[in-house]
Amino acid sequence: MSQPYLAHFALKESPFSKEIPDGELWLPSSKQDVVETLITALDEHASVVLVGEPGVGKTCVLRALRHRIPAAGFRLTYCHNATLGRRDFYRQLCHAVGLSPAATAGSLFYALSRHVEERAAERVHPVFLLDEAHLLHQDTLDHLHILLNYAWDSRALLSLILVGLPELRERLSLRRNRSLHSRLHHRLEVAALTPEDTTEYLRMRMERAGCTREVFASDSIVLLHEATTGAMRDLDRLAAAALRETARKKRKLVERDVVSRVIEADTRERDR
Ligand SMILES: Nc1ncnc2c1ncn2[C@@H]1O[C@H](COP(=O)(O)OP(=O)(O)O)[C@@H](O)[C@H]1O
Numbered sequence: 690m691s692q693p694y695l696a697h698f699a700l701k702e703s704p705f706s707k708e709i710p711d712g713e714l715w716l717p718s719s720k721q722d723v724v725e726t727l728i729t730a731l732d733e734h735a736s737v738v739l740v741g742e743p744g745v746g747k748t749c750v751l752r753a754l755r756h757r758i759p760a761a762g763f764r765l766t767y768c769h770n771a772t773l774g775r776r777d778f779y780r781q782l783c784h785a786v787g788l789s790p791a792a793t794a795g796s797l798f799y800a801l802s803r804h805v806e807e808r809a810a811e812r813v814h815p816v817f818l819l820d821e822a823h824l825l826h827q828d829t830l831d832h833l834h835i836l837l838n839y840a841w842d843s844r845a846l847l848s849l850i851l852v853g854l855p856e857l858r859e860r861l862s863l864r865r866n867r868s869l870h871s872r873l874h875h876r877l878e879v880a881a882l883t884p885e886d887t888t889e890y891l892r893m894r895m896e897r898a899g900c901t902r903e904v905f906a907s908d909s910i911v912l913l914h915e916a917t918t919g920a921m922r923d924l925d926r927l928a929a930a931a932l933r934e935t936a937r938k939k940r941k942l943v944e945r946d947v948v949s950r951v952i953e954a955d956t957r958e959r960d961r
């Protein structure tokens with residue numbers, strides 16, 4: 690086994706890896722609600738903006754949606770490189786939906802619109818999921834509402850789901866972006882974990898990796914929760930480091946002193 694701490698805690702795999710199958714994602718009621726609202730929105734052929742701090746589980750919510758949505762009726766296309774000018778952005782979208790990208794911006798746009806109309810004719814609703822959308826270039830944002838316009842803006846043939854950091858919401862509410870903003874009917878947020886969520890998340894991750902006993906002492910969980918302010922990506926990193934350090938000390942329980950040192954080392958590393 691590559692990592693000695695796994696044997697120490699009788700784990701069959703790394704408990705805090707990001708490689709979780711879509712169907713096994715953890716959905717406490719707050720995240721379940723977001724997934725349900727997304728499904729309702731797509732059933733209505735509406736568009737959505739979804740924001741949240743880094744690491745709170747936005748992209749995983751999209752994966753849970755992919756798992757839940759009926760495959761026959763919807764075609765989800767995921768794009769995560771938002772740092773492109775308008776033409777390259779549309780070129781990327783063309784690639785992602787399986788079209789060979791045309792040369793000019795006009796023909797890219799035309800190819801995409803045609804693709805959307807063809808899916809509608811097959812009774813398949815296309816959904817473009819634009820992750821990291823807070824990074825979208827302004828010239829792309831300026832144009833997105835035009836991509837939503839079919840048959841003189843009388844048909845909802847496409848849904849956009851814009852996902853990003855909370856500053857995305859501020860950007861969209863600028864006057865310049867009002868044409869797009871007014872077309873995003875559902876405005877959702879993935880909230881940070883509550884202290885109870887943090888406890889449940891740690892337990893769930895340990896259980897999935899094969900360890901059913903309580904490994905994190907409750908005061909060490911409090912520290913982890915405070916340090917991560919409910920962001921799971923930070924929790925993954927710190928919890929794994931705490932497990933490694935606890936195994937090195939040959940202890941069975943992850944205790945407050947170890948977590949405190951791990952957090953200090955992590956902060957030092959970050960501030961370097
Ligand atoms: N629903 C979930 N179930 C299990 N783990 C999750 C879940 N949501 C997030 N995570 C963990 O947190 C990490 C960060 O989540 P992610 O969705 O990438 O955050 P964001 O997109 O908000 O930055 C994931 O790699 C995963 O380890």
Ligand SMILES: [Mg+2]
Pocket residue numbers: 747748749820
């Ligand atoms: Mg993400």
